[in-house]
Amino acid sequence: MERSKSKKHFVWPDLAFKEFLTIIALTIILIIWGLLMNAPLREMAAPERSENPSKAPWYFAGLQELLVYFDPWIAGVMIPVIIAAGLIIIPYIDTNPNGRGSYTFSLRRFAVINFLFGFLLWWGLIFIGYFLRGPNWQLYLPWESWGTVKETENYLWSLSPAIGLVCIAVYFGAGILLPPLMSIDLYLLYGSLRYVIVMTLILLMYAVPLKIFLRLAFNIKYVLVTSWFNL
């Protein structure tokens, strides 16, 4: 906390000088980068001839990767919307007053660990989607040729609606109720409504790798099948 009383420096010329150097360095980097590497350009767009694989730009490759495990309305719409909404409300649900304006991991373990988990999950999915997916969105390691044809899907099955509903209820029910039963601190820290929102968002986040695991380990396509949508 000593930082707030720390010495102040003039912006001109101390900081302005540093900023100026950064701008020059970045400009040089961009010019060299632009000279050495050409921006990608394939043949002209041809609606009748689809690309295989047709990949989204890298920053969306993570969402595209999720299409393997989730229906498009979840991977492409619900997950991004929940991520954006979840990010927006972070300041209003994280009421922990510690670590304001400094790197203090020890006082904010819960917040930092969960945020970093989501952050790394996002990059992990991008990595797999962008670098490891080949024709028909099959897994190809970097040294494998896209020429070799890979087998498509294994046999996939879904849980019956009743079991699926129970599984989801148990997952969220236990996730929300167990922590207060085991240690009351978390619950008191946030207050009841905040606590439920925090845990719901966190459980939704962990549900993504969990669903991926269920698919890879047990070939489960949907946890819940209904006549309107499948989860």
Place this chain on the structure above:
Amino acid sequence: MIEKFWNKLTGSQLCKSIFRHGYEDTTRNRALQVRSNVFLHLHPVSVPEHAFKIRFTWCMGGITFFLFLVEAFTGVFLMFYYHPIPEFAYHDMKYLEFDIPFGIILRNIHRWAAHLMVFTIILHMLRVFLTGSYKPPREFNWVVGVVLIVLTFLLSFTGYLLPWDQLSYWAITVATNMMGAAPFIGHEGPFSVVNKYNDIRFVVLGSTEIGTNALLRFYVMHIIVLPAAAIIFMAVHFWRIRKDGGISGPL
């Protein structure tokens, strides 16, 4: 003689009217340099020591802003050579590459700076989170920041279609098909209340498929609507940094 000329120059009415302060290295002039300059005025006159430390700030917010300026600058030049019409767009890329002096470098810098901007804005968010800089009284500025991230993604996304090559066409196909699967407002989504002629995908593409209308819509969004929105949110973002207690740090 040079000194005499210099004194005459800096003492002239013209020079005084532009800079409004002297050049001696005094505290007062250092403060005025920031205060009386509209661009430097983004900064306070002085900042705490940790604001200088790259290992504290990572410099990612400032770099993201600079990359936005690079995008705006190179983007304007690209607009001189680009026609948002399917028959022209792809050939304009080829003109940029083979005919227009420095055209390929212009396009390369625009593309790579865009990628870098997405990367740096994500790192900026990570740094702000790790330093707990969204905590009161800075909550709302975090919200503005999230909006700016979304705008950056949308800017990149709309720009991706413009070269009109196979890469852009099929990437946008993948993305807009997902929109068609949105609940309620997508024609293939659950609880859909629309058809393929009035769903969200149709609104974005101006058609049921990616064609002339889609290219025009993406172009207009890319060059005016989204940058204008980004500029407004950036203005609020920078202003609120000052109002909410200055650069990240304990309050």
